[in-house]
Amino acid sequence: MDMSRRALLKVIVLGDIGVGKTSLMNQYVYKKFSQQYKSTIGADFVTKELQIDDKLVTLQIWDTAGQERFQSLGSAFYRGADCCVLVYDVNIQKSFETLNNWHEEFVKQAADPADPGAFPFILFGNKIDVDGGSSRVVSEKKAREWCASRGDIPYFETSAKEGYNVHEAFLCVAKMALEGEHEHEQEHEQEHDIYFQGISETVSEVEQRGGCAC
Amino acid sequence: MHSFQINNNVDLIIESSGEPSNHASPQKKSEIELVHQEDHEPVLQSNNLGDEKEIVDKLRIADVPETPLLNGTTSNGGVAGENRVSEWLWTLHRIVVDVVRTDSHLEFYEDKRNLARMSDILAVYAWVDPATGYCQGMSDLLSPFVVLFEDNADAFWCFEMLLRRMRENFQMEGPTGVMKQLQALWHILELTDKEMFAHLSRIGAESLHFAFRMLMVLFRRELSFSEALRMWEMMWAADFDESVVCDLEENCLDALLLNVPRDCEGDTREESIENSDGSSRDGSQSKHGNVEHLTSDNTGMKSASAYNFCGFTKNFWSRNDRMQITNAISSTKNGDDELPVFCVAAILIMNRQKIIKETRSIDDMIKIFNDRLLKIHVKRCIRTATKLRKKYFYKLIKSKNPVVQNGE
Numbered sequence: 001m002d003m004s005r006r007a008l009l010k011v012i013v014l015g016d017i018g019v020g021k022t023s024l025m026n027q028y029v030y031k032k033f034s035q036q037y038k039s040t041i042g043a044d045f046v047t048k049e050l051q052i053d054d055k056l057v058t059l060q061i062w063d064t065a066g067q068e069r070f071q072s073l074g075s076a077f078y079r080g081a082d083c084c085v086l087v088y089d090v091n092i093q094k095s096f097e098t099l100n101n102w103h104e105e106f107v108k109q110a111a112d113p114a115d116p117g118a119f120p121f122i123l124f125g126n127k128i129d130v131d132g133g134s135s136r137v138v139s140e141k142k143a144r145e146w147c148a149s150r151g152d153i154p155y156f157e158t159s160a161k162e163g164y165n166v167h168e169a170f171l172c173v174a175k176m177a178l179e180g181e182h183e184h185e186q187e188h189e190q191e192h193d194i195y196f197q198g199i200s201e202t203v204s205e206v207e208q209r210g211g212c213a214c
Numbered sequence: 215m216h217s218f219q220i221n222n223n224v225d226l227i228i229e230s231s232g233e234p235s236n237h238a239s240p241q242k243k244s245e246i247e248l249v250h251q252e253d254h255e256p257v258l259q260s261n262n263l264g265d266e267k268e269i270v271d272k273l274r275i276a277d278v279p280e281t282p283l284l285n286g287t288t289s290n291g292g293v294a295g296e297n298r299v300s301e302w303l304w305t306l307h308r309i310v311v312d313v314v315r316t317d318s319h320l321e322f323y324e325d326k327r328n329l330a331r332m333s334d335i336l337a338v339y340a341w342v343d344p345a346t347g348y349c350q351g352m353s354d355l356l357s358p359f360v361v362l363f364e365d366n367a368d369a370f371w372c373f374e375m376l377l378r379r380m381r382e383n384f385q386m387e388g389p390t391g392v393m394k395q396l397q398a399l400w401h402i403l404e405l406t407d408k409e410m411f412a413h414l415s416r417i418g419a420e421s422l423h424f425a426f427r428m429l430m431v432l433f434r435r436e437l438s439f440s441e442a443l444r445m446w447e448m449m450w451a452a453d454f455d456e457s458v459v460c461d462l463e464e465n466c467l468d469a470l471l472l473n474v475p476r477d478c479e480g481d482t483r484e485e486s487i488e489n490s491d492g493s494s495r496d497g498s499q500s501k502h503g504n505v506e507h508l509t510s511d512n513t514g515m516k517s518a519s520a521y522n523f524c525g526f527t528k529n530f531w532s533r534n535d536r537m538q539i540t541n542a543i544s545s546t547k548n549g550d551d552e553l554p555v556f557c558v559a560a561i562l563i564m565n566r567q568k569i570i571k572e573t574r575s576i577d578d579m580i581k582i583f584n585d586r587l588l589k590i591h592v593k594r595c596i597r598t599a600t601k602l603r604k605k606y607f608y609k610l611i612k613s614k615n616p617v618v619q620n621g622e
Contacts, residue, residue, distance in 0.1 A: 017350065018311035036318050039311075039350050041435065042426035044584045045577065060577070067308075067350045072388040076421055094304055
C-alpha cells in the first residue's frame with residue numbers, strides 16, 4: 001500500500017431519535033455542544049483527520065435519522081462502512097431496546113454475508129450526565145451484557161454535553177475501523193480511490209473546520 | 215365527536231419517560247410542565263401502567279381504525295393492548311424530543327406554551343392518522359403554521375392539508391414519495407440539462423440523496439424561516455389549480471371525514487344540490503378556507519402577498535400555467551409534475567458553476583447542501599423551476615412523439 005495514501009474510514013452512527021448522535025459527532029469533531037441541533041433528516045457527515053500510531057487516517061462519520069422507517073434509505077449510506085457505532089440514551093429504556101433492531105438491520109444490509117459476526121460494532125451509552133446519573137434506567141451491567149451477547153462489542157459511557165469519554169470512544173472506533181480496513185483492503189480499494197481524489201483537495205478545509213489535529 | 219384532552223399528552227410523555235432526560239435540557243421539561251399547570255390541571259400523577267392505560271383508553275377515539283403496531287407483533291390480546299399503550303407513549307416521547315429542537319432559534323418558541331401547541335397538534339395528527347403516526351420531519355412542516363395561526367385548529371387543518379400532498383413520505387414503509395420524486399428529478403435533469411446530468415453521473419450521484427432533505431421538509435432546512443415560507447407560498451400559488459384541490463379533497467383521512475359536523479354537511483349538500491352536476495365535494499372547500507389567512511396574517515409575508523401574482527406578472531403565470539402544461543400530456547402520478555422537484559433542479563442549475571467545480575463525489579454534494587453552501591434565491595428559483603417544467607414537458611412530448619410541434 002502506498003505510504004503517502006491516507007486511509008479513509010467510514011463510520012456509521014445509528015440509534016433512536018434524540019439519543020445524541022449528532023451531538024456526539026459534533027462534540028468529537030468541533031469540541032462543542034449545542035442544545036439547538038435539529039433532528040437529522042436524511043443523512044449528513046463530518047470528517048476528522050487523526051493519527052493512529054504512525055498512520056494518518058481520515059474518519060468520515062455519518063449521521064443518520066433515528067426513526068426506523070428511514071432505515072431503507074440508510075442502506076445507501078451504509079455501503080463501504082468500516083465500523084458501526086450504536087448509540088442509546090442511558091435514561092431511556094426503549095432506546096436501549098431498539099438497539100437489537102438497529103444492529104440486526106445493519107448486519108442485514110451492510111455486513112459481509114459470509115461472516116456477519118466479523119463486522120466491527122461499538123456501543124455508546126450517552127447522556128450519563130443527566131441529573132447527575134439519578135435518572136438513569138439502563139445500568140452499565142445491562143449494557144455490557146448486551147455487548148457480550150453480540151460478540152463482545154466494545155462499550156463506552158459518554159456525555160456529549162460535557163465531552164466526557166467522547167474522544168476516547170471515537171479513538172476506539174477509528175482503531176477498530178482501521179483494523180477492519182486492513183482485512184478488506186482489496187475489496188474497497190477501487191471505491192476509496194474515488195474518495196481520495198476528492199479528499200486530497202479538500203484536506204485544508206477539513207483541517208480548518210475540524211479544529212483539532214489530535 | 216372526538217373529545218380527548220390534547221394537553222394530557224404533555225403529562226403522558228413526561229410520565230412515560232419518568233424523567234426529562236429525553237430532552238436536550240432538563241429545564242425544558244419543567245417549563246412545559248409549567249404550561250399545563252397554568253392552563254390545565256395536571257391529570258396524571260401516577261406512574262403505574264394501569265393508570266396510564268386508563269388515560270390512554272380515555273384518549274381512544276371510537277371511529278379511528280385500529281392502530282397498526284409498529285412492530286406488527288399482535289400475538290395475543292393482552293400483550294397487544296399493552297403494546298398499544300407503550301407504542302403511543304413512545305410516539306409522544308418522540309414528538310416531544312423533536313418539538314423542542316424544531317426552530318428553537320426562534321424567539322417564538324422560547325415561550326414553552328408554543329412548544330406545547332406544536333406537540334399537541336402533532337399528537338392529534340398521530341392519533342387521527344395511525345397509519346402514519348408521528349414521523350421525523352413533520353415538526354418542520356408544522357412549525358410555520360403554529361407561528362402563523364393563533365388557533366390550534368387552524369394550524370392543524372393547514373398542516374393536515376399539507377400532509378395530504380406529502381403523506382406518502384411519512385408512512386411506515388419509508389419515504390416512498392420522496393424516492394419517486396428523486397427518480398423524477400433524475401429524468402428531468404436528463405431531459406433538460408445535459409451538463410448537470412453528465413456531471414452528476416460522472417461523480418456517482420445518481421441516487422440524488424443530497425436532495426432528500428429539501429423534498430422531505432420542503433426547503434425548511436436550506437432556507438431561513440421566512441424565506442422558506444416565501445418559497446412555500448410561491449410554490450403553492452404557482453401550483454394552484456382546481457384539479458389539485460379536488461385531488462386533495464379526495465385524499466382526506468377517513469377519521470377526519472367522519473368528523474365534519476352535521477350542520478356543515480347540510481350546507482355542503484345544499485350547495486351540491488344547487489350544482490347538481492355531481493361535483494358534490496366542491497362545497498366542502500370552505501373547511502379549508504383557512505389557508506387564505508396564511509397570506510394575510512403575517513406581516514413578514516406582506517411584501518410577497520401584496521402582489522396578486524407573487525411578484526410576477528400575470529402574464530408569467532399564464533405562460534407557465536401548470537394546468538395548461540400538464541393537460542398537454544397525460545402525466546401519471548410519479549412526481550414529475552410537482553413543482554418542488556423542479557425547484558431542486560433549478561437550485562442545481564442556478565449553482566451550476568460551484569457544483570461542477572467543487573464536487574467530485576456524492577459526499578461532496580451532500581456536504582454543500584447540508585452545510586448550506588449554495589445560493590438559493592427564492593424568486594429566481596421559482597421562476598427557473600416553472601420554466602424548467604415547461605421545458606421538460608415540451609421535451610417529453612417531443613421525445614414521445616417527434617412529429618408534434620410546439621408542444622400541443
